[in-house]
Amino acid sequence: MTHLIIGNGIAGLNAARAIREMDADAAVVMVSDETFPPYSRPMISYVLEGSEPHAKLPLFPGNVYEDLKITPVLGHRVAHLDVKKKAVRLENGTHIDFQTLLIATGADARQVNVPGSDLGNIFTMRTQKDVLDQLEAVSQGVENALVLGGGLVGFKAAHALLKRGINVTMLITSPYPLAMQVDETAGKMILEELQAHGLAVKVGVSVTAFDGDGTVGNARLDSGEILDCDLVIVGKGVDPSLGFIPENDIEIGYGIQVDPYLCSSVPDIYAAGDAAETFDIARQTRWINAIWPEAAVQGRIAGFNMAGRKVVCPGSLGRNVMRIYSLDVLTLGLANPEKTADLEIIQAGGETAGAYRRLAFRGNIMVGAVLINQIEQGGVFRAMIENRVPVRIPKKYLMSLNFNYSRLL
Numbered sequence: 001m002t003h004l005i006i007g008n009g010i011a012g013l014n015a016a017r018a019i020r021e022m023d024a025d026a027a028v029v030m031v032s033d034e035t036f037p038p039y040s041r042p043m044i045s046y047v048l049e050g051s052e053p054h055a056k057l058p059l060f061p062g063n064v065y066e067d068l069k070i071t072p073v074l075g076h077r078v079a080h081l082d083v084k085k086k087a088v089r090l091e092n093g094t095h096i097d098f099q100t101l102l103i104a105t106g107a108d109a110r111q112v113n114v115p116g117s118d119l120g121n122i123f124t125m126r127t128q129k130d131v132l133d134q135l136e137a138v139s140q141g142v143e144n145a146l147v148l149g150g151g152l153v154g155f156k157a158a159h160a161l162l163k164r165g166i167n168v169t170m171l172i173t174s175p176y177p178l179a180m181q182v183d184e185t186a187g188k189m190i191l192e193e194l195q196a197h198g199l200a201v202k203v204g205v206s207v208t209a210f211d212g213d214g215t216v217g218n219a220r221l222d223s224g225e226i227l228d229c230d231l232v233i234v235g236k237g238v239d240p241s242l243g244f245i246p247e248n249d250i251e252i253g254y255g256i257q258v259d260p261y262l263c264s265s266v267p268d269i270y271a272a273g274d275a276a277e278t279f280d281i282a283r284q285t286r287w288i289n290a291i292w293p294e295a296a297v298q299g300r301i302a303g304f305n306m307a308g309r310k311v312v313c314p315g316s317l318g319r320n321v322m323r324i325y326s327l328d329v330l331t332l333g334l335a336n337p338e339k340t341a342d343l344e345i346i347q348a349g350g351e352t353a354g355a356y357r358r359l360a361f362r363g364n365i366m367v368g369a370v371l372i373n374q375i376e377q378g379g380v381f382r383a384m385i386e387n388r389v390p391v392r393i394p395k396k397y398l399m400s401l402n403f404n405y406s407r408l409l
């Protein structure tokens with residue numbers, strides 16, 4: 001029996017661990033284009049800011065491949081999947097057959113495609129190599145950095161560069177950073193906190209070209225403005241890394257659509273992590289929750305199923321906790337939903353209060369939350385959303401810092 005895992009991120013690693021727990025002898029082959037051992041991807045921004053050393057990134061002490069008896073095929077990208085023949089072809093032409101396959105290829109960072117985007121010191125931020133390259137540029141002396149995009153990655157990059165004392169300008173299309181994660185009130189509190197620590201933000205503009213002599217020197221904006229910059233980080237989002245799958249061979253929405261066992265529409269082919277569309281508990285539909293804890297759990301569940309032990313994935317839930325200078329920010333589920341007739345939103349606090357709370361409900365079921373400061377009840381809210389606990393008390397009580405969870409039950 002050969003279990004093939006594409007991707008050595010947390011989903012791939014946890015699948016291999018689960019297979020090994022079930023079967024000491026099965027062949028496990030892991031292909032990845034990254035040669036670095038499995039590592040903490042969210043931590044790369046801490047390496048950029050200098051609060052964690054690069055050496056701390058690996059997730060596994062020792063030699064993960066030897067210890068888990070995995071055959072590693074590193075530094076190669078899978079170029080083609082043949083669903084009928086149960087085989088993959090690598091970019092170098094090598095074929096690998098499998099009995100079960102896990103697609104744990106995560107996501108690729110979107111690039112900017114404007115004249116000059118091939119200049120030096122323009123980076124995406126997805127891999128440990130990206131951050132090593134950024135640090136190399138910083139060591140040559142960077143004064144002005146530009147961050148394109150105000151999502152989680154752009155925001156983390158800006159935060160890290162600011163902490164290094166670099167002037168940072170963020171270009172975003174939404175009126176505040178983290179617009180996918182938080183609503184406007186929370187977003188503006190975050191924006192003001194970042195601005196108070198030196199972040200410059202330009203809203204509603206985009207780059208039309210970069211100029212420079214070998215490395216980037218400035219960016220031209222569609223507003224006509226020209227900004228000096230000697231480093232650019234592109235945080236324009238990610239897309240599931242699925243280019244090697246022929247169209248229509250496997251059901252793909254935005255990611256690979258999987259059943260509760262994380263099996264795709266093709267028997268013996270599983271998907272987990274940022275590449276997989278699982279059932280989202282808050283949305284009650286399929287969704288990619290591209291977050292670390294989901295990738296970790298899904299990888300493990302997929303591994304068990306590949307090894308023959310039926311384990312159901314209970315569904316996924318988007319969630320995040322961040323510390324932004326003096327702000328603790330926690331988001332859960334539908335944190336910034338479109339306002340629809342069936343959605344009830346209650347909120348309290350805000351900038352002058354120093355704390356903010358916004359909860360979203362469908363009927364008497366909580367489906368989303370944004371908390372800024374006073375986030376201690378986040379665990380209870382998460383349990384309520386995940387378990388779809390009906391709220392049978394006036395919802396305003398949930399805004400109180402000392403509401404009694406047992407009254408809900």
Ligand SMILES: Cc1cc2nc3c(=O)[nH]c(=O)nc-3n(C[C@H](O)[C@H](O)[C@H](O)COP(=O)(O)OP(=O)(O)OC[C@H]3O[C@@H](n4cnc5c(N)ncnc54)[C@H](O)[C@@H]3O)c2cc1C
Nearest residue numbers: 007009010011033041042077078105106273274290291292
């Ligand atoms: C800067 C940054 C900060 C983040 N911060 C947070 C955070 O605070 N909290 C949080 O929950 N999440 C965070 N995330 C997201 C989190 O890192 C991802 O959700 C998680 O890493 C997904 O794991 P994965 O195993 O699905 O995929 P990945 O970690 O992306 O691993 C997939 C691997 O497969 C390889 N691969 C892809 N295609 C191929 C191919 N065709 N052939 C061979 N190999 C291939 C990739 O190169 C990669 O090594 C952050 C991400 C980034 C980049």
